[in-house]
Amino acid sequence: DTMRDPVYTYCREVVPPSVVEQAVSLSFTRPRANNLALARGNLLEIYDVELAIKRGGGDDGEVPGDEYMYRDSTTEEFDLPMIRDDTKKHGARDKFEGAKQPQLRLAGRWSLHGRIVDMQAVRSGKGQGAADRLLLSFAEAKMSLIAFDSSTQGIVTESIHYYEHDSLRQHTFNDAHTCTMRADPERRCIALRLYGDQLAILPLAEPGAAAGADAKPYTDSFVVDMRTDGVSVRNVRDFVFLSGYLEPTLALLHEQAPSWAGRVEDSRDTCSVTVVSLDMSRRAVSVLNSASRLPYDCQALLAVPDPLGGVLALATSSITHIANGTVSCISVLSHAAARGIGAGMASYLDRTNVELELSLDPRSSRYVLVGPSTVALWTQCGHVFLLRLAGTGRLVKRIALRQV
Secondary structure, eight states: OTTTSOOOOSOOOSSOOOOOOEEEEEOOSSTTOOEEEEEETTEEEEEEEEEEEOOOOOTTOOOOSGGGOOEETTTTEEEOOOOOOSGGGGTOGGGSTTOEEEEEEEEEEEEOSSOEEEEEEEOOOTTSOOOOEEEEEETTTEEEEEEEETTTTEEEEEEEEEOOOHHHHTTOOOOTTTTOEEEOTTSSEEEEEETTTEEEEEEBOOTTTSOSTTOOSBOOOEEEETTTSSOOOOSEEEEEEESSOSSOEEEEEEESSOOOGGGTTTOOOOEEEEEEEEETTTTEEEEEEEEEEEOTTEEEEEEOOTTTOSEEEEESSEEEEEETTEEEEEEESSHHHHHHSOGGGGGGEEOTTGGGOOOOOTTTSEEEEEETTEEEEEOTTSOEEEEEEEEETTEEEEEEEEEO
8 A cells, every 4th residue: 555655755844934025014813903924935934023022121221232133942032223313422311211112022934835925915904803914925926815813813824816827828938027006006906917017917906895704805817918918118128116106107217129238238228117197997007107228237216106106127236216217316326327328318317325335136136115105225235325415395415325
């Protein structure tokens, strides 16, 4: 019998994943909860963010260093380090004594059948009395919507969206950034990039539109091909949703004719940013505006909120602001980058950061908006910069970086 039905070990996990690849804040375990969702390879972890009295402390009122990162292997609980100000210089030692500090408590950990590529929160909306859901993407082209079941203290799969069809592949090879997702800031839809230049659109139901325990938070999804649906966009590198539009609006960073460092002399400014509008009822896209002749090494986009608006195109050695299809500022991060800007863009050149001699990896770096015109930037080397946009109206005149 043993020889008739052999059992083989396909994969044995010796050490669980430890590197955090994705993080999302949401109310997952219950309405109005403060949860943090972390993705570590195929592990999904949900933490409760709580406030607790600081344990101990030095005699001088200082916040401890590494020893303050307390972790108990039994309770899976640890404190977050606190960033304090300079009030200690003015004798305000008692200000922090007995103060509550943020604390993470593990609410659940689950091992999934596949590496989590990206995840987005599906918000239930304010005042709806329901918890948020979590949308996960997996290779090669799949999305899974999960929710928390309070009766079993586990997760349940509400729907699986599968796009691994031969009609969608069309002899297109996947790259490392396939299955990345972006959420509309107005909670109208979520877009999944698949097979290069195609987007799967998952429309979300309006909060309160459907009631009942069996009500789905989404409607039927559809796929738009940016190469053929009247857009003619090829080689998409990144995409983001923009706010302030009546319809869901996307900014696409793409390169129609691919170039590389060896062809800079002949083909230098080859990237473009095209803004398209999604018509959810007709399941179609239309072009609103486009900005071309951007540096060939642009790799990522970051949406800028009002009042400045527009997007930031982040390249290896420059940061470009585009609004309404027009370039307003190109901030170079080194002297070599300043010499490499084409003659057509010289009038938008900003040399504020030229002395930094900084080289970015936009796809490995992380960016967080901390204000209407301020961005916190974590580089691939672990350095943190504050990026500030200075301008009037929707015209940015200067981009300043300061390391913190």
